[in-house]
Amino acid sequence: MNTTGETNAETAENEIEAASVTNRRQPFPQGFLDTISTGWTEREETLPEPREQAPFAATRRAALSAAFPGKRLVIGSGDVKQRSNDTDFPFRAHSAFVHLTGWGVDAVPDAQLVFEPTAEGHDVTLHFRERADRSTPEFYSNAAIGEFWVGPRPSLRAVAADLGITTAHIDDFATTDDDLVVGEDDGLTTFVGELRLVKDAYELTQMREAVRVTADGFADIIRDLDRAVAHPRGERIVEGAFHQRARSDGNWEGYDTIAAAGAHATYLHWTRNDGRVTPGELILVDAGVEVDSLYTADITRTLPISGTFSEVQRRVYEAVREAADAAFAIVRPGIRFREVHETAMGVIAAKVAEWGLLPVTAQEALDGDRGGQHRRYMVHGTSHHLGIDVHDCAAARREMYYDGIVEEGMVFTIEPGLYFQADDLTVPEEYRGIGVRIEDDIVVTADGAENLSADIPRTADDVEAWIARLRA
Structure with missing residues (x-):
C-alpha cells in the first residue's frame, strides 16, 4: 500500500529510479506512465497438458x-x-x-x-x-x-x-x-x-535426437570445408557451421566446439579455433548439439582436409579406430566401467610399441605401477558418462563411476586417441603434428551395447567416401 501520498505513476517512477544503475537510462514522461498499462488485448491463458517428460x-x-x-x-x-x-x-x-x-x-x-x-x-x-x-x-x-x-x-x-x-x-x-x-x-x-547414471526411456529418446542433429552438424562442416580452407581462420568457419546447426535444430552446443586443424589437433581441449585449415593435414572436430531438453551428444571425428588420408595419417587413424572397436566390443551389463578404458589402452600400447615409439614393451607399458609410457600419446580417459551434462554424473562416487558396474541404460562415450605433438622428439618426424580422436556415444543394452552415432562414418575408407559425397 502506498502511504506516502504518491500517485501510482510517481511510485513507479521512483522504483525505476532506485533500481537504475546505468547512465544510459532515459526518463519516462508522465503520459507514458499514465497509459502504459492500458490498451492491451485481454489475455486468455490456456493451460497446457503435462509435457512428455x-x-x-x-x-x-x-x-x-x-x-x-x-x-x-x-x-x-x-x-x-x-x-x-x-x-x-x-x-x-x-x-x-x-x-x-x-x-x-x-x-x-x-x-x-x-x-x-x-x-x-x-x-x-x-x-x-x-x-x-x-x-x-x-x-x-x-x-x-x-x-x-x-x-x-x-x-x-x-x-x-x-x-x-x-x-x-x-x-x-x-x-x-x-x-x-x-x-x-x-x-x-x-x-x-x-540418479542420472542409468537413463530412462525419455532420456534415451533425447540422446538419440541430440546425436541425430549432431550428425547433421558434421555434414554441414564437410560441405563448408572449402570455405574454411580459404579463410585465414578456417577453424572458426568450421565452428560456425556446426553452431548454425546447433542453434537451428537444437538449443546450443553442449560444450565449446573443438575445431583443431593440423598440429592443433594434438591439444586435447583446443577451443580457440583461430587457425588455418590446410589441405594435406587433418582436422579433429569434437562437437555435440544440446537439444531443448538440455541433453547433449558428444562426438569426435577426425577428417582429412583434402579428402584423403596420407599413409601415415591412415595408419594412426585406423589404430585409434581399432582401439575404439575393441572397447565397444566388451561393453555389456556386469563389466566394470574402467575395463572400457583398459581395453582401449591395450590396443594403443600395442600399436605405439609396434611402431617403435616406446622404450619398453607394450606389456611393460601396461603395468599399473611402473608402466604408462604409452600414455604420453593419450593422456586422457577413454570414456565418460553422458546426458544432461557432457561429463554427466560428475558428482558420483568413484565406486559408482570409474569402478562401478555397467548397467543397462547407461550412456557413455568411447573416445580413444593418439596425439603426436609437433615438437615431440620421441616420435619420427612423419608422425609429428598428427592428432586423431574418434568418439562415439554408446548406450548399454540388455546383452551388449548400441553405438548411437554409428551412422556417422568411422572407418578411414568410409570417411573419405563421406567427404567425397558431400563435397561433390
Whole structure:
C-alpha cells in the first residue's frame, strides 16, 4: 500500500529510479506512465497438458524423496552469469534441477524446487518468480523479467499444469538451517548425480535426437570445408557451421566446439579455433548439439582436409579406430566401467610399441605401477558418462563411476586417441603434428551395447567416401 501520498505513476517512477544503475537510462514522461498499462488485448491463458517428460521427472523425485526421509531438500535452478558489464551469458538451469523438474530450455533463473518432509514422504513445490506482466511497473522497467523486454514468461498455473508440480511464488520460499541444498550438501549432491547414471526411456529418446542433429552438424562442416580452407581462420568457419546447426535444430552446443586443424589437433581441449585449415593435414572436430531438453551428444571425428588420408595419417587413424572397436566390443551389463578404458589402452600400447615409439614393451607399458609410457600419446580417459551434462554424473562416487558396474541404460562415450605433438622428439618426424580422436556415444543394452552415432562414418575408407559425397 502506498502511504506516502504518491500517485501510482510517481511510485513507479521512483522504483525505476532506485533500481537504475546505468547512465544510459532515459526518463519516462508522465503520459507514458499514465497509459502504459492500458490498451492491451485481454489475455486468455490456456493451460497446457503435462509435457512428455513430466511422469519421468515425477519418478525421479519419488526416488529422491525415498532416499532422504524427514529432510527438507532444496534444488535451485541457479542464476544468470555475467559475461561483461551488464551483459549475461545465456541462462542454463542446473542439471539436477532440470532432471528433477523436466524443465529444459524454458526454465527460469532463481527458481527453487523444495521437498518439504511429511509423514508420508515429501510435498514438492516449485518456487519461481512469476511473470512481470502488464499489470506491474516491472513489465516495462525490469529488463531481467519484464515481458516488454524478454517476452512472455510462464505463469504459476501454467507451469504447474505443464510440469505436474505444485508451484508457488518465490517470495513464499525461505531457507532453514536444516536444509540440504544441492551444491552445498555432499550427500544430496552425490545422490542426484548418481540418479542420472542409468537413463530412462525419455532420456534415451533425447540422446538419440541430440546425436541425430549432431550428425547433421558434421555434414554441414564437410560441405563448408572449402570455405574454411580459404579463410585465414578456417577453424572458426568450421565452428560456425556446426553452431548454425546447433542453434537451428537444437538449443546450443553442449560444450565449446573443438575445431583443431593440423598440429592443433594434438591439444586435447583446443577451443580457440583461430587457425588455418590446410589441405594435406587433418582436422579433429569434437562437437555435440544440446537439444531443448538440455541433453547433449558428444562426438569426435577426425577428417582429412583434402579428402584423403596420407599413409601415415591412415595408419594412426585406423589404430585409434581399432582401439575404439575393441572397447565397444566388451561393453555389456556386469563389466566394470574402467575395463572400457583398459581395453582401449591395450590396443594403443600395442600399436605405439609396434611402431617403435616406446622404450619398453607394450606389456611393460601396461603395468599399473611402473608402466604408462604409452600414455604420453593419450593422456586422457577413454570414456565418460553422458546426458544432461557432457561429463554427466560428475558428482558420483568413484565406486559408482570409474569402478562401478555397467548397467543397462547407461550412456557413455568411447573416445580413444593418439596425439603426436609437433615438437615431440620421441616420435619420427612423419608422425609429428598428427592428432586423431574418434568418439562415439554408446548406450548399454540388455546383452551388449548400441553405438548411437554409428551412422556417422568411422572407418578411414568410409570417411573419405563421406567427404567425397558431400563435397561433390
